[in-house]
Amino acid sequence: MPSRLSHFTDRLVTLAKRAVSGDPSPAVKKGDGGYADWVIVAIHGLREYLDLPYRRLLDVLHEMHGIVGKMNLETSELPDFTTVCSRKQQLKMAVWRSLLRLSANFHDTGDVQAIDATGFDRHSASRHYANRTDYTFRSVKTTALVDCDTSAELDIHCSTKQPHDTQIGRQVLTRNLNRLQIITADKGYDWDDLRDELRDADVRPLITHREFYPLDMAHNARHDDDTYHRRSVIEAVFFALKQRYGDTLRARTWFGQFRELVLKAAVRNVELVS
Numbered sequence: 001m002p003s004r005l006s007h008f009t010d011r012l013v014t015l016a017k018r019a020v021s022g023d024p025s026p027a028v029k030k031g032d033g034g035y036a037d038w039v040i041v042a043i044h045g046l047r048e049y050l051d052l053p054y055r056r057l058l059d060v061l062h063e064m065h066g067i068v069g070k071m072n073l074e075t076s077e078l079p080d081f082t083t084v085c086s087r088k089q090q091l092k093m094a095v096w097r098s099l100l101r102l103s104a105n106f107h108d109t110g111d112v113q114a115i116d117a118t119g120f121d122r123h124s125a126s127r128h129y130a131n132r133t134d135y136t137f138r139s140v141k142t143t144a145l146v147d148c149d150t151s152a153e154l155d156i157h158c159s160t161k162q163p164h165d166t167q168i169g170r171q172v173l174t175r176n177l178n179r180l181q182i183i184t185a186d187k188g189y190d191w192d193d194l195r196d197e198l199r200d201a202d203v204r205p206l207i208t209h210r211e212f213y214p215l216d217m218a219h220n221a222r223h224d225d226d227t228y229h230r231r232s233v234i235e236a237v238f239f240a241l242k243q244r245y246g247d248t249l250r251a252r253t254w255f256g257q258f259r260e261l262v263l264k265a266a267v268r269n270v271e272l273v274s
Contacts, residue, residue, distance in 0.1 A: 004274050005049075005067065006066065006067070006070075007274040008049055008270060008271060008274040009042075009046065009067050009070045009071075010070060011106070011270050011273070011274060012042050012045045012046070012049075012267075012270055013038070013042050013070055013071060015099055015102045015103055015266075015270065016038040016039075016041040016042040016045065016099065017038045018098075018102055019038070019041060019095050019096075019098040019099040019102060020036075020037040020038050020041070020095055020098075021095075025037070025038070026072070027039050027071055027072040027073050027077075028073065028077055035079050035083065035087070037087075037091060037095065039071055039073070039079075040079075040084060040087040040088065040091065041091070041095065041096075041099060042071055043057070043061075043071075043079070043084055044084070044088055044263060045099075045263065045266070045267050045270070046061070046067070047084075048245055048263055048264055048267040049267055049271065051245070051246070054081040054084055054085055055081050057081070058078055058079075058080070058081050058084070061075070061078055062075045062078060063075075088256070088259065089253070089255075089256055089259075091259075093255070093258065093259065093262075096259050096262040096263055096266070097262060099262070099263070099266045100153070100155070100156065100262050100265055100266040100269070101154075101155075102266075103152075103265075103266040103267075103269035103270050104147075104152050104153065104154045104179075104269055106152075106269060106270065106272075106273045107147065107150040107152035107269065107272070107273065108149075108150065109147040109149060109150060109152065109154070109179065110147060110148060110149025110150065111149075111181045111182055112147075112148040112149065112181070112182045112183075112184060112227060112230050113145060113146065113147050113148060113154065113179070113180055113181070113182070113183050113184070114145075114146050114148055114183070114184045114185065114230065114231040114233055114234040115143065115144070115145050115146075115169055115172060115173065115183060115184075115185050115189065115234070116143070116144065116146075116185065116186065116231070116234045116235065116238075117141055117142060117143040117144075117165060117168070117188075118141075118142055118144075118238045118242075119139040119140065119141055119142065120139060120140045120142055120242075120247055120248070120249050120257075120261060121139050121247060121248050121249070122139060122140065122248070122249050122257060139160075140158050140159070140160055140249060140254075140257050140258070140261065141158070141159045141160075141161070141162060141163075141168075142156060142157070142158055142261055143156070143157040143158075143159075143165070143168045143169070143172055144156050144157075144234060144237065144238070144265070145172050145173070145176055145179075146233060146234045146237050147179075148184070148230040148231075148233040148234075150272070151233060151236070151237050151240075151272065152269050152272065153237065153241075153265040153266075153268065153269060154176055154179055155172050155175070155176050156261055156262055156265050157171060157172050158257070158258040158261050158262075160254050165188035165189050166188070166189055166190070166191040166194060169185065169189045169191075169194060170191070170193075170194050170197070173194070173197075173198065173203075174197060177198075177201045177203060180198070180201075180203045181203065181204065182203070182204045182206060182227060183198060183203055183204070183205055183206065183207070184206045184207070184227065184228050184230060184231040185205075185206070185207045185208070185231065186207075186208050186231070187207075187208040187209065187210045189207050190207055190208060190209055190210050191207075194207070195207060206223055206224070206227060206228045206231075208220055208223070208228075240268070241264060241265070241268055244268065245264045245267070245268070249261065
């Protein structure tokens, strides 16, 4: 009987091939020394799943002939860890977002979705390195859109700044309108323009009003508590994501950390069905 790792790798390789643009290239072009983009994506997914440093990951994969074979490689053809690291930065963010979107399609989403934000700390760096590279941000604000039935992560937005939740929420929700039916959110997303846009797209907003006036209290009293409180699922997802894959980001650049977060979410989506 195939192991969970085998099932995970099968699904990961399938998604990686679909996430890159065009027809999937051969795993490696002999003589050119070039590895296909989907191979690099798959190796990074395995790194998150196995929770291993790059050097250790390649050592372990050299002993996993069956897993490596699923990437159409021999163990002797595995790339050096430096190649794996550098190619991750070269791949466009669209590839990683495509991987996340495709991983969410493994799940039969329900009627209720939730949006909320959390923070991921960056890996500590020496003061000399931080000054030399202008590496000043301390955490990455991460906003996630989650399906409350399956706990699948549908989308992620990352920022090293502290933009208001309403602005991020509008960006995330409007690009996922076709996935939404009922959206639940706390008062940080209280914005009438956002509610109007959701209603125009036939999405029911269950967003708590900040209570400045009696009318705001009346709006909140009309919420279906059973449906609204399903928003707690996203808090459980954040906890599970940090516990399973760590709450510290190890990439040294802000764009590398964004890729790392999107990859964590995609790997978790695949792991849920493996």
